[in-house]
Amino acid sequence: MAHALIFDSGVGGLSVVEEIRRRCPNLRLSYVADDAFRPYGEKAELALRARLPRLLSELTYMLDPDIVVMACNTASTTALADIRAVLSIPVIGVVPAIKPAAAHSRTKTIGVLGTPGTVKRQYVDRLIQDFASDCHVILQGSVNLVDQAEAKLSGEPVNMDVIKGEISPMFASKHGMDVDAVVLACTHFPLLRDELKACVTQSVKWIDSGAAIAKRVETLLAQVLPKGVRRLRPPREDTVFLIGPDTHAARQQAFMRFGFKTVIGLLPDSR
Numbered sequence: 001m002a003h004a005l006i007f008d009s010g011v012g013g014l015s016v017v018e019e020i021r022r023r024c025p026n027l028r029l030s031y032v033a034d035d036a037f038r039p040y041g042e043k044a045e046l047a048l049r050a051r052l053p054r055l056l057s058e059l060t061y062m063l064d065p066d067i068v069v070m071a072c073n074t075a076s077t078t079a080l081a082d083i084r085a086v087l088s089i090p091v092i093g094v095v096p097a098i099k100p101a102a103a104h105s106r107t108k109t110i111g112v113l114g115t116p117g118t119v120k121r122q123y124v125d126r127l128i129q130d131f132a133s134d135c136h137v138i139l140q141g142s143v144n145l146v147d148q149a150e151a152k153l154s155g156e157p158v159n160m161d162v163i164k165g166e167i168s169p170m171f172a173s174k175h176g177m178d179v180d181a182v183v184l185a186c187t188h189f190p191l192l193r194d195e196l197k198a199c200v201t202q203s204v205k206w207i208d209s210g211a212a213i214a215k216r217v218e219t220l221l222a223q224v225l226p227k228g229v230r231r232l233r234p235p236r237e238d239t240v241f242l243i244g245p246d247t248h249a250a251r252q253q254a255f256m257r258f259g260f261k262t263v264i265g266l267l268p269d270s271r
């Protein structure tokens with residue numbers, strides 16, 4: 001059985017897990033949440049570039065996956081090349097779905113809702129240049145939406161006033177009324193899709209990268225795994241590893257709802 005390591009700063013990667021499970025039901029998944037360093041969206045680019053390659057080398061050594069999915073737009077748009085440079089297995093990055101959003105938009109006006117880090121990365125500027133040069137692109141960064149998604153999956157109430165406050169500047173800005181597609185450029189945000197929809201009156205398509213990533217996982221595994229050879233590696237349960245102290249019961253149950261069997265807390269200095 002092939003084995004993928006799914007990595008995010010918190011529960012956001014579960015929005016990608018959902019799509020991967022749909023497309024690759026037999027893939028074994030290990031999930032790592034870097035709770036100790038969340039939110040990534042507020043961290044300096046250099047801090048992420050220093051932490052992530054080292055951390056991913058250690059994790060792939062520990063867990064021995066066939067591929068890594070960086071299920072975090074902030075990490076991918078900041079450090080994908082650095083991570084790939086130190087790993088010898090394929091690394092799939094999750095980056096904002098700007099291309100499909102631009103293709104979908106009739107008004108040629110799209111929003112990109114990511115973390116403050118992601119929306120200011122050169123990587124995103126390049127995606128806009130390459131795929132949305134004919135569009136007005138409204139960039140909006142939010143850390144509070146990450147916290148709201150974490151709260152929701154921990155069984156706490158979501159604060160709709162906060163959600164409204166975070167997205168209303170996008171629609172109130174010049175060209176905001178024309179926005180007909182919004183890129184959910186942070187993996188935490190599809191977990192708030194219903195709440196986001198409820199806060200917006202105009203007709204908008206909310207686009208994330210989850211399904212495209214799942215397809216990429218399937219294609220890549222077919223390429224890298226030898227055909228007709230059975231793995232003798234004993235199957236283990238799908239497991240979540242939390243770096244940091246955020247192991248309370250309701251949050252663990254959220255991971256269980258996404259098909260994981262075990263949640264293990266790793267102290268930051270024990271990894």
Ligand code: DGL
Nearest residue numbers: 012039040041073074187
């Ligand atoms: N889920 C992450 C992303 O896709 C970021 C959350 C954070 O700021 O830690 O960008």
